[in-house]
Amino acid sequence: MQAVFSFYEKAFENMASFSGSGLVLELFFLCLLFLFFKLDEDYKKHMLLYFPLVVLVIYFMPIWAVYTSLRDDSEILYRIFWLIPMGVVVCFSCVTAISMLPKNGFRHFAFLGAVLLLIFSGEYTYGSPFYSPAENIYHVPDSVVKICEEIEVPGREIRACFPEELVSNVRQYSSVVFLTYGRASLITNYREVSPIQELLREDIIDTKSLIKELRRTDTPYLVISEDKLFTDSLWDYDFAYVTTVEGYDIYLDNTAYIGLWDDQEDLWTE
């Protein structure tokens, strides 16, 4: 009984998460009601009305409780709602309602009304704070492009430690730049704790510990924001300053070998 209650709690949570901040789901149900009365019993009514309702019934069936209990990624259960052609149902209903008006200017005003209804029910995608103008054709920060071009060694891979804000973008641009920690360390659900990451988050970075970790992970390059503070100079540990690119200092381990590997004919084979 507890398991059943827990499943339905999760199912409603998932549905609430899918419906989000707008009124689109409510609008959708209103449209279903409208179609129930408006459409004749034909294939259009079956596909636009009954099909979505059956999908909703399926969503609340206990079989998904088995799935959610077995899978770690059960939060993607909301994707069942993708089976429902929500946009088609809502927009078809709007057009059908508009068509009930006589063919004159009223229809066009009704269309404007439908537009406003959709605008106020939803949320403007491009208003999201995650949107920004692209700096280049790769859609990664220019700093990533320039840093990668600075540190890449033709013919071999090279490992570098990047700050958190750049880590997700580096390997989208260059796969020959390996990372000390990757995006997996940034994801809350799948966090793989990286000691280097924790060191870099300090207000004043413990230089000795950082260098020790960088050498342990075979990382010749350190890329760090130019305003970061260290307990000791990196030069004391044989990490030489190379250059500054777009506000990021690049340091290179003088003890590391960054030439080509003579005994490797084909670098990329296992």
Added chain:
Amino acid sequence: MTFLQCLMTILILTVVPAILGLGFFDKKSEASLSLCLVEGYIFFFAVFQAVAVPFIIREKTLTQMLSVLIPVYSILMAISVFFFVLNIVRRKKQGFVPAKEVYYLSTSEIIYLGLFLALILFQIYKAIFYVYADGDDAFYIATAQVADQSDLMYLRNPYMGDGMGLNYRYVIAPFPMIIASVARLTGLKSATVAHIFLSPVLILVTYLIYYEISKILFKEDREKRYMFLSLLAIFVIFGNYSTSTAETFLLTRSRQGKEALANIILPFLFLMFLKIAEDIKKLKFTHFCMLTLTMLGAALTSVFANILAPLMLGLFVLYAIYRKAGFKNIFLLCLPVLPNIIFLLIYFVEG
């Protein structure tokens, strides 16, 4: 990025699928460029899935995969053109005269069509010139970049670069390998292919599917069709009330497999269902082929597609039973899920 590279990328992503789609042209109906491109894309995805997965599982290189993929696509394109020409010739011999499309548009039709086209262009502009900081790109685009640059498919950790074993969750849904393949053939970086070319093309294909849906729902009434499409475009633009909606995925993650599932595969299945439901007792061979290709193409996009797409088809089978479609038609409607069963078996056995 040179002009030639741009041209090559556009040709691969539009002309190749369009030619593949010619083979499905029904001799009794009107040829429609939009339907050619849509069905061609489904065919494109299906073929890619069928060829790519065995190569990835056997840990072959991207070069080896392309050495088979390119001839396969070339042969299929030639066959498509052959069947297209054959259908045209048969139509002429049978004296089939297609209904003349009236190309004169009324003022309101021009306004609604113009609004719809303007909204699409706006979305394409945003896709090309703006960045949506989606963390999953660090996996999918990096996976494509690794495959292009190192020739290894799913054998390098995309986040950090070190070697790794095959993760079957991603191996059986190798959508990023399309990006890698195009990047390899054109010399562009995978990120460029994904953001500048693939994103706009997939947005366009999505709206072409909805255009075809509007033809079924509103038949010859163009004003209603264009009104519907304009409202749909607005619905999509204002679809960010949740990060989980298909509309959000369309505009913010249009280069990822999950988006192709939500906005191409599933809507196309809905289009197919509308077509079949019009006369459910007369299931055509092309319908059966298209459904099978769609299910195979669905597997390319995401491992969960092997559950979602068959589930959607399963619901339609129940509907077909309700409509007394006949045993043979119902059996044919069940067969297309076989590829998904195979991929799920691979996933559960190996994964």
